[in-house]
Amino acid sequence: MDHNATTPLAMEVYNAMQDWLIPGRVQNASSVHMEGRAARDTVEESRESVAQALGGKTREIIFTSGATEANHLAIYGATEADEHVITTAVEHPSVLAAVEARADHSILPVGVDGRVSVASLADALTEKTRLVSILWGNNETGVLQDIEAIGRLCRERNVLLHVDAVQVFGRLPFRVADLPIDMITVSGHKMYGPQGVGALWVRTGVSLVPTLSGGHQERGRRAGTENVAAIAGFGAACERLPALLSEQERIAQLRDRLWGGLAAVDGIQRNGCADAALPNTLNVSFSGVEGEAMLMGLDLAGVSVSSGSACTAGSLEPSHVLMAMGLSGQHARGAVRFSLGTQNTAEEVDEVISRVLDVVERMRRAA
Amino acid sequence: MKERVVVAMSGGVDSSVVAGLLVEQGYDVVGITMHLSDVPEKVLEEDQQGTCCAPDDARDARRVAAKLGIPHYVVNYKEQFRKSVMDRFVEDYQRGLTPSPCVRCNDELKFKALLERSLSLGAKYLATGHYAKVIRTESGTELHRAVNEKKDQSYFLFGAPRAALDQVLFPLGNMTKEEVRAHATRLNLTVANKPESQDICFVPDGDYAGFVERQITPEPGVIEDEEGNVLGEHGGIHRFTIGQRRGLGLPGGTPKKFVIGISAGDGRIVVGNDTSLMADGLVADRCNWIGPPPAKNTPVLARCRHRSVPVPAVVTACDEQELTIRFEDPFRAIAPGQAVVLYDANVPTRVLGGGWIIRAIDANQEAAA
Numbered sequence: 001m002d003h004n005a006t007t008p009l010a011m012e013v014y015n016a017m018q019d020w021l022i023p024g025r026v027q028n029a030s031s032v033h034m035e036g037r038a039a040r041d042t043v044e045e046s047r048e049s050v051a052q053a054l055g056g057k058t059r060e061i062i063f064t065s066g067a068t069e070a071n072h073l074a075i076y077g078a079t080e081a082d083e084h085v086i087t088t089a090v091e092h093p094s095v096l097a098a099v100e101a102r103a104d105h106s107i108l109p110v111g112v113d114g115r116v117s118v119a120s121l122a123d124a125l126t127e128k129t130r131l132v133s134i135l136w137g138n139n140e141t142g143v144l145q146d147i148e149a150i151g152r153l154c155r156e157r158n159v160l161l162h163v164d165a166v167q168v169f170g171r172l173p174f175r176v177a178d179l180p181i182d183m184i185t186v187s188g189h190k191m192y193g194p195q196g197v198g199a200l201w202v203r204t205g206v207s208l209v210p211t212l213s214g215g216h217q218e219r220g221r222r223a224g225t226e227n228v229a230a231i232a233g234f235g236a237a238c239e240r241l242p243a244l245l246s247e248q249e250r251i252a253q254l255r256d257r258l259w260g261g262l263a264a265v266d267g268i269q270r271n272g273c274a275d276a277a278l279p280n281t282l283n284v285s286f287s288g289v290e291g292e293a294m295l296m297g298l299d300l301a302g303v304s305v306s307s308g309s310a311c312t313a314g315s316l317e318p319s320h321v322l323m324a325m326g327l328s329g330q331h332a333r334g335a336v337r338f339s340l341g342t343q344n345t346a347e348e349v350d351e352v353i354s355r356v357l358d359v360v361e362r363m364r365r366a367a
Numbered sequence: 368m369k370e371r372v373v374v375a376m377s378g379g380v381d382s383s384v385v386a387g388l389l390v391e392q393g394y395d396v397v398g399i400t401m402h403l404s405d406v407p408e409k410v411l412e413e414d415q416q417g418t419c420c421a422p423d424d425a426r427d428a429r430r431v432a433a434k435l436g437i438p439h440y441v442v443n444y445k446e447q448f449r450k451s452v453m454d455r456f457v458e459d460y461q462r463g464l465t466p467s468p469c470v471r472c473n474d475e476l477k478f479k480a481l482l483e484r485s486l487s488l489g490a491k492y493l494a495t496g497h498y499a500k501v502i503r504t505e506s507g508t509e510l511h512r513a514v515n516e517k518k519d520q521s522y523f524l525f526g527a528p529r530a531a532l533d534q535v536l537f538p539l540g541n542m543t544k545e546e547v548r549a550h551a552t553r554l555n556l557t558v559a560n561k562p563e564s565q566d567i568c569f570v571p572d573g574d575y576a577g578f579v580e581r582q583i584t585p586e587p588g589v590i591e592d593e594e595g596n597v598l599g600e601h602g603g604i605h606r607f608t609i610g611q612r613r614g615l616g617l618p619g620g621t622p623k624k625f626v627i628g629i630s631a632g633d634g635r636i637v638v639g640n641d642t643s644l645m646a647d648g649l650v651a652d653r654c655n656w657i658g659p660p661p662a663k664n665t666p667v668l669a670r671c672r673h674r675s676v677p678v679p680a681v682v683t684a685c686d687e688q689e690l691t692i693r694f695e696d697p698f699r700a701i702a703p704g705q706a707v708v709l710y711d712a713n714v715p716t717r718v719l720g721g722g723w724i725i726r727a728i729d730a731n732q733e734a735a736a
Contacts, residue, residue: 366487
């Protein structure tokens with residue numbers, strides 16, 4: 001129940017990667033010789049698969065080491081150091097870090113529902129604004145931002161829009177060509193592909209300065225030898241997109257079943273807008289119980305969940321996302337994120353509900 | 368079903384062996400490392416290691432847990448630790464006291480927050496790598512010194528409420544350090560040869576004054592003798608502790624002097640001869656008793672700082688809160704802010720409890736009073 005952190009590798013992905021993890025096989029996609037050409041073919045086939053899954057052009061795809069790098073490439077690559085950059089208070093830390101590193105930046109607040117208002121963006125735009133970076137589907141709460149409205153505004157004002165779609169890709173259908181956006185970040189391991197690979201789609205005509213330079217790879221926009229096995233796996237994961245999307249309605253029903261069962265818990269509250277949300281994510285706070293303690297208790301009971309983004313875990317600070325939504329420190333600390341995936345079943349959900357009830361009761365008794 | 372035990376794993380050899388032994392004994396062991404403070408990178412020298420509770424130690428603990436095949440978690444107690452231990456450490460120095468942060472950490476973090484967390488996870492016990500013993504008798508749980516005199520940590524544990532002791536295990540209470548290291552080697556734990564942690568975990572370089580000065584602006588004051596003659600100046604009372612001889616910065620040729628008094632109100636440091644350090648007794652408050660408070664005239668053994676040998680004394684007044692004792696022979700350099708821990712004179716390993724020293728009693732003062 002922690003699929004927003006990472007997803008299990010699909011069999012098709014494993015098979016595609018295996019071909020490139022054979023001892024003795026040469027796999028530099030930049031080499032001119034026969035082996036190099038085979039690797040190049042694989043990389044380009046994957047690029048086609050990713051482009052097709054995103055609904056963009058093949059040449060618009062830049063493979064990266066993952067979403068963090070893609071986010072940084074979009075933000076650092078598309079803006080000059082003195083240009084104004086805007087993002088929101090509920091972003092992934094990789095975006096916040098990059099935006100905050102720019103001297104001239106604005107961080108938009110969100111409402112209690114976790115959504116950013118288009119009006120507040122309109123107010124924040126200045127003559128010097130070059131880029132807006134928005135997380136489409138929030139990794140902690142599942143809340144979706146109104147990308148179309150935000151994109152239309154950016155178009156009107158001649159500002160670039162970068163969208164972090166890591167959690168949305170594979171969960172909601174979209175075609176980048178049809179959206180008023182300029183760049184989009186996606187990641188392999190959030191959609192049953194491998195870790196260590198992601199991509200930035202960049203609309204034709206948007207100029208980008210590479211953050212990693214010194215090689216001609218990725219049409220000079222991302223230097224470094226291609227990770228052929230991971231890219232092959234990412235391509236295979238993208239090939240599965242139609243099947244993955246067809247699962248989402250069932251997953252949404254499971255999520256609703258989970259909430260139906262948990263809503264009975266005394267002092268529980270659901271965090272974030274339920275009407276505009278990823279189909280798989282449920283973020284709740286149990287009042288009077290620390291999220292950290294819940295996580296441990298649930299793990300010992302065989303239920304894997306998260307208290308927010310896994311990146312801040314290990315040492316738990318109250319979630320910046322929930323704090324930005326105006327939750328009290330206590331509620332933010334009591335937050336638990338359930339994020340479902342294709343392998344979850346109704347029986348599992350029922351079992352999870354019963355174990356959560358047990359753990360909450362024991363925690364409250366001990367307190 | 369196996370009984371669950373939470374082990375407070377610091378990443379050091381002691382608590383790692385505790386986890387390993389409890390796994391062998393068939394418990395359902397869960398490892399927890401407390402994340403207490405972030406030591407600034409610049410304070411850490413490359414060759415410094417083995418301070419408890421730093422991120423590297425959490426990693427060591429995690430690796431030991433993985434080796435033992437037990438679940439392991441890091442819990443964030445930074446805020447509580449800052450408030451109840453680090454801030455208090457600075458405040459104590461500001462008030463002219465000699466702080467005892469390890470006792471406070473045990474009282475507020477280990478045997479309170481972590482114990483509560485352990486119980487909420489369904490554990491029957493919280494186990495730690497302390498060198499001390501709990502003995503469960505018909506009249507209640509008792510706390511005793513470790514068999515290993517050199518390692519005994521019972522002094523740091525006096526503040527644990529009896530109800531907490533009911534729920535703790537100290538599996539190393541009967542072992543020597545060599546035996547512990549032998550177990551670590553036998554269990555193939557990577558931390559077997561890790562050096563001991565020595566200093567206070569949040570001041571790994573041992574520079575307490577420097578730590579205090581990063582938190583507050585020190586106020587200079589004067590150093591004077593018992594007659595009130597000013598002998599010199601100092602950079603802040605936090606640099607001194609009762610009985611201190613070095614670092615007084617007095618002009619050359621001044622006869623050997625010791626700090627005998629710290630006056631927080633006006634920032635005075637009073638120095639005097641060794642004889643002025645001798646106390647006949649002491650008064651302590653905020654006591655904790657493991658059992659009923661000792662009655663008046665009870666002979667006890669009193670330990671007034673860690674690593675000092677408990678000395679014979681008699682209880683002259685005592686209730687739940689406050690304690691007064693008189694030493695059989697005058698005792699040197701009583702430092703307010705430190706704990707006094709009493710042991711049973713008849714069963715010298717048994718901890719009766721103790722309190723926080725508020726002042727020494729010396730014969731002259733009493734005659735005057």
